[in-house]
Amino acid sequence: MVEPKYKQFMKVNRNLDFVHLKFAEDYVKANIGPTMTFNLLKEVMGGYDAVGCTMRTKKELCDGFYYAYELDADDKLTRLFWSDAVSRRNYHMFGDVVSFDTTYSTNRYCMIFTPFTACMGAHPRLIITDQDPAMKPAIENVLRGTRHRWYLLEPEEFEESWNSVMERYGLEEEGWFKTMYGHRQFWVPAYFRDLPMGCLLKTTSISESENSFFKRFSRPHFNLVEFMLQYGNALDAQRIQTTRLDYIDSTNVPSPLTELPFEMHAATIYTDSIFKKVHVEIVEASKNCMMTHMSVETNIRVYKVTDRGHRTWTVTNNAEDDLYECQCKLYQRCGILCRHIFFVFKNNDVQLIPEIYIGKRWLKKPLLISVHSSSTSTFQDQTDSVYDDKHNATNKLHTSYYRLVQRVEGSIADINAVIAAIEDVENQLFGDGSYVMSVLEKKKRFEELYGVVRPDIIHAHPPNVVKCKGSGSRLPSKMEAAKKAAAKPPRRCEKCHKMVNHNSRNCGKEKSKK
Structure with a gap:
């Protein structure tokens, strides 16, 4: 089963209904690309709910x-x-x-x-x-x-x-x-x-x-x-x-390339992108690494492992605590085990990656552990849960309107019937007469956008606006325009065939202006 928050990414749900198609058609006619169309669609049909909050x-x-x-x-x-x-x-x-x-x-x-x-x-x-x-x-x-x-x-x-x-x-x-x-x-x-x-x-x-x-x-x-x-x-x-x-x-299961049991274990705990990197190390350990020497000192086993690059690395294994360390220090530097340690795992018939080497950062979301060992419950975002139903109802209204337009646009009789019905509902709700937005209503709309009513006393004022080089513009004076025109090199007019500062379209018009 797929969690509700992931349903939008399922192939069965990734389609365009007639409302979305109507949006796309209208915006293509206005030379608006798909990315901007999608952004506008989000805002109208149920986009970012936090807009309007200070x-x-x-x-x-x-x-x-x-x-x-x-x-x-x-x-x-x-x-x-x-x-x-x-x-x-x-x-x-x-x-x-x-x-x-x-x-x-x-x-x-x-x-x-x-x-x-x-x-x-x-x-x-x-x-x-x-x-x-x-x-x-x-x-x-x-x-x-x-x-x-x-x-x-x-x-x-x-x-x-x-x-x-x-x-x-x-x-x-x-x-x-x-x-x-x-x-x-x-x-x-x-x-x-x-x-x-x-x-x-x-x-x-x-x-x-x-x-x-x-x-x-x-x-x-x-x-x-x-x-x-x-x-x-x-x-x-x-x-x-x-x-x-x-x-x-949560849905992809990688195909194994080796018969090592800790390969599938890695596939179940690491994110897809990190598993691809770990996978490279496991495959290299299975196919391109070899042990050149092995010694035992009390409980410490020392392995000399040579990789594809013909470099030899020292891997130590504390048998008592089941701890591993490689001279290349890939795990210390990047948080994933190296091919040399995976080769020792293979040699020692290790079935699962030891918990101490799984780490905290690269795990699938349900397995994540805080690196600062602090509870994250304090930082839960309750904004969506307390957001009122007005926004959702407005989105539903937009959806209903565009769906209705799509269904009736083939018949003028149906279009007129819908117009009459909408006007009838408007009259029932607001009375007869044309609607003109008042100054107070305009102010209220801005306050709803910004999410706050303008206070009587403002404690924090905006910073001073800084005009950088090249910012702003002004109309040149007649003298400046004349100097600029005089500085242009003359060119041959196709009408009078003279080297002048006009072209065939305005040839003779300058004299008439004078």
């Missing part, structure tokens, strides 16, 4: 929503932070490694947008940033106990390779190289091999990818309310993709 309203609806802001001396907004319940829960589930990058473009207020998973009471083990000098002391003061890392390079033996390069090219006294060597603990992988999941993110490219994603939903001229509405749409788009992947995990 931060204060969301906090009232959901205890897991958090926001904070700072004002300057003129009570104008300078900083704003917010996080909904799902984002906070995701941090507690996966927030052991965090990427932070502020290269996202600024808005009309020259405020930098930084998509960042906040700590919420638990510091990450590792944070990756660019080489911003201000980040280093800030992280040391605020995130105590968190390892700070820059974008990474991957030399095998750093010290030996570094000294060799410096001597070969005579760079020992170059300032930039001396500075980078002095900060080597921030970017050389060898200094993070002992940190669990320390090589999970090698650059801030994840943050840069997120910046590119959010740019599809925002524009530089957006005010804060418009930006927050689109930010919510962006999160919803990400989360529906996550739900789709969860559906794939």
Whole structure:
């Protein structure tokens, strides 16, 4: 059986009814593509339910929503932070490694947008940033106990390779190289091999990818309310993709390529994308690894395993505690077991992956464990459960209207009958006469969109609008237009055959204007 939240991804439910087809046909005629059509359809037929909620309203609806802001001396907004319940829960589930990058473009207020998973009471083990000098002391003061890392390079033996390069090219006294060597603990992988999941993110490219994603939903001229509405749409788009992947995990059963029992065990616990990586390691262990030496010291077994690349790695096994460790440290760096340990599993007839090596991060959703060992029940999003029935009823009304239009559009008699029926219902509900929206009703519509009634006293004012280079435009004066026209090189007119500043369409018209 498929959970209700996954039914939308089933093939039987992925079809277009006549209401959707009518939408698509109308928008194609208006030269609106399928992506924009889908977004409009979501909003009209039952899209993002959270639109129309301010931060204060969301906090009232959901205890897991958090926001904070700072004002300057003129009570104008300078900083704003917010996080909904799902984002906070995701941090507690996966927030052991965090990427932070502020290269996202600024808005009309020259405020930098930084998509960042906040700590919420638990510091990450590792944070990756660019080489911003201000980040280093800030992280040391605020995130105590968190390892700070820059974008990474991957030399095998750093010290030996570094000294060799410096001597070969005579760079020992170059300032930039001396500075980078002095900060080597921030970017050389060898200094993070002992940190669990320390090589999970090698650059801030994840943050840069997120910046590119959010740019599809925002524009530089957006005010804060418009930006927050689109930010919510962006999160919803990400989360529906996550739900789709969860559906794939719950329904797909990979085909085994080996007869090793722990292969199918891995298929039942890991997500589909991670299992593909684990699968590669298991297949390599089964077909391309071999043991060259094995020794026993008390309860410690030491294996020498050679892989496809003809490199030999040392795998140790504590028989008493059933612990395994490989010299390549793939499990410590990325959280998945390597082919060398899987080969030892095969040699020792291990049936299931030991629980200690299953980890917390890469599991299917029902098996997930919080990396911060904190209950996530606090961060449940109750917004949908308390959202009133008005929105659903409105969506049903839209659906009924478009379905009715689709069914009667082939007959003028049916169309007129529907028009008469609608007008009759309107008269019964609101009385006779034409409808003109009053100023108060227009104000109310805006308040419903923003989700709050305008207060009598405003405590937090919007920041000053900053005009950047190239922003805005004005009409040129007649003198400027004349200078610009005079600066254009003359060209041959096809009518008078002279080298002039007019063409055949307006030839002779300039004299008549004078």
